[in-house]
Amino acid sequence: MKFTAGLTGLFALSAVATVVTAMDALPECENCGSDDMTIASWGGAYTKSQDEAYHKPYSAMTDVSIINDDSGAKAVAKLRAMNEAGNITFDVVDVVAADAIRLCDEGLALEIDFDTMLAAAPDGTPASEDFGDLLVSDCFIPQIVYSTTFGYRTDNEAWAGAVPEDVCAVFDTENFPGQRALEKRPINNMEWALMCDGVATTDIYDVLSTDEGVQQAFDKLATIKDETIWWSAGAEPPQLLADGEVAMSSAYNGRLFAAIEEENQPIAMLWDAQVFDLDGWIIPTGMSEERTNRALHYIKFATDTQRLADQAKYISYGPARASSAPLVGQHAELGIDMAPHMPTDPDNAQNTFLYNYEWWADNSDDLDAKFQAWLAQ
């Protein structure tokens, strides 16, 4: 009896092994109708990196043609409209985690069983453990970790050689004079303001939950309000820095990487208190079974360990799987090592701040109104 059980165990093991090797050859997609699929994403360099790392190999293996839709931030609203009209044209949508949570709440995104629907790591670690804490919603399959951090010009004469070392340099107009640029929304800015007003990192959301805390953050931001340009599109801060319009700006790390490494601008990055955020996939609800199966089949391929590591060759965002990190290699065109440019690199991640999704899901409407009112004053 024991022996049989052992044998069955062995058999099960080898079955697992076959499944793992079969992943490389990509299993047939069962009951999948469509020959093409539309993937909504952010466009530009980001979609290009997905195209190279995921879409092209997938199309080559399955003969499914992939149409990129560069809806960007509008994808969420479009998806909701499509759902109401009962005609979903996106098969897979790339969204930030906060939007994924909202779409999941609204029932617009499919709930994912991470361990059965996603590939395990090469060593057999189930997907849910491989992604770990980054699984912030039941519908969201993380793809990359990006961060919002600060970039500054390295040729500021007025700084007299001083180099900003922590995030509070942003509020220090005495030692680091010059214009700043910050994103035109409360998220991140409120946290940085409190952090530099002496609030302990662990207390930030407790403080922000009170009216006094919100006022405290606004008061801190008010100290640089006159010197601040508020940006709303991710492409703006690198441009503002490159033109010398501002001396310092918050920006997405991938955009800064492109400005520094690809365009050789005199800009450096201040990784201190970078705020991690996630970007990843959701699958819309309300599609036919064939299309849903196709989308799941694609997702299983596109979020496996090797594919996530491959994307990092094209853009400096960290893969969301722990098992992908060791596989990150060199930039496909520049030939430089990508690891030191990842927000998750130990040198860069000495002081990071985690964005509290649940808190912002509750409070972003309210705080955004207050923030806009404050800006307009």
Place this chain on the structure above:
Amino acid sequence: MSAHIQAPISDQNLGHIASTDQAPLTRDGKPLKTSLAKALRRDKLRAFLLILPLLGFIIVSFVMPIGDMLFRSVENKIVEQILPGTVTALASWDSTKDELPSEFVFATLADDLMLAQELKRHTRLGNRINYDQPGISSVFRKTGRRIKRFDNTAAMDALSAMNSVWETPAAWSSLRSLPDFSSTFPATAQSLRNWTRYVASEEGDDVDATSLVPHGFTYSLLYHDLSKLDSGALQTLESSAADLFAGISAQLPTMTSENFRQQFEDVDDGWIDLANWQTIQRLSPPIVDSYFLASVDAERTALGVERKPTNERIYVLLFLRTIAISLIITISCILLGYPVAYLLATLSVRTSNMLLILVLLPFWTSLLVRTSAWKVLLQQQGVINDILVWVGLIDHAGRLVMINNMTGTIIAMTHILLPFMILPLYSVMKTISPTYMRAAKSMGASDSLAFWRIYFPNTVAGIGAGSILVFILSIGYYITPELVGGTTGVFISNRIAYHISSSLNWGLASALGAVLLVMVLALYWAYDRVVGIDKVKLG
């Protein structure tokens, strides 16, 4: 008419005379009026058929979507749909007293939420209420995760102990068939409807919900419904439905139900927050004014409609700013466009055609490109500032701030909208004969007098048309203010776009849009009263 029909048929002559007295006849003997009306009707019908495709297109692609969007500004069925039992139970709760809703309300909430989380709709409701009551969305999210683990069997056990028939589906079938079931046990009836949907979602349509015993929440609500009956009604039940309720009068006071309130409180303190309950009650009706109140910086509190605290007021300011900036842009367009149009209208055809192309050229360039070009020109390290510094008009530290503020919006939008002013002005000026001015001058008028008394009044129609075009276009502009407006140059449309695409608060977006639409119509009406819309001429 009836007299005409009653006229003797044999007496044809008399009939003929009678009808000629009334109306002339056509050759085939029908009255001319009818015949003509018929012919005209045919023409009208043909004309109508011709425009039918256009009409259909406009209704389907314009009127219906806009109507639908506008309706969203008041529509609020979601609360009633997702919490049907709670909404009914909460109707009798007095929100002005400093007291939480009764245990009965909590029991209906538990029952409604059990179904809602099965259908995954509780979070959608949480998001909706969160617009009015920040913080409540996580309360719903958390409760949805825990509701399946709520204790709910106390009432079930008590009823089963009284009569073991309550352990069988048969008890529920006979309860349903009681003559006054829905009116005597309203909450139970609602809970059974929830239960049917729950079973359909959990087991599929082929399982009959009546073949199963409902979950404990339904028993709890039956207990609450029974507790609300007076002793007379209970005794009637005991005799009329003895198989179910024998001994209920004696047993009921000893029965208990779960303390759902405590369980909700254990999940999240939000459930014992009066303000949350007041909001749920306020949002219970299918039509609410909360979006419209929010769109004018007001809110309904326990004390009635009040303005929001100063640090949250934003929309009224933005509406006023949108109108003010749009007016400035319109005036700038008149000042800049008038001389250009005059030049175009008075130069020789060849030169004016060349100039016209120059006017139209930016029209053919992408809006984004033009806006970005203004960024390059206007920014502090931009072309204009560089030239001014180079010339020596300003020093390096004194570079002008011309973008990311109201100035930026006005400059960029004036440029973008200028052709809309020049073209109507040009086409009106083209029709003014040069002889008018010559005639005025020949009668001794000076240049300026001839211009102001003769030429200018003739162009007012063009100014009117151009102003309406520019003003109405600019009031709804959003991409340019977003890119160059900074904080002081953004419009209400930027907030509408934000609520449509980022916060997904479509109700508020529609309310803001409706207010904007009403404002534009009001201004149009005022313009019609003051200037007269028939004076507007596009050519």
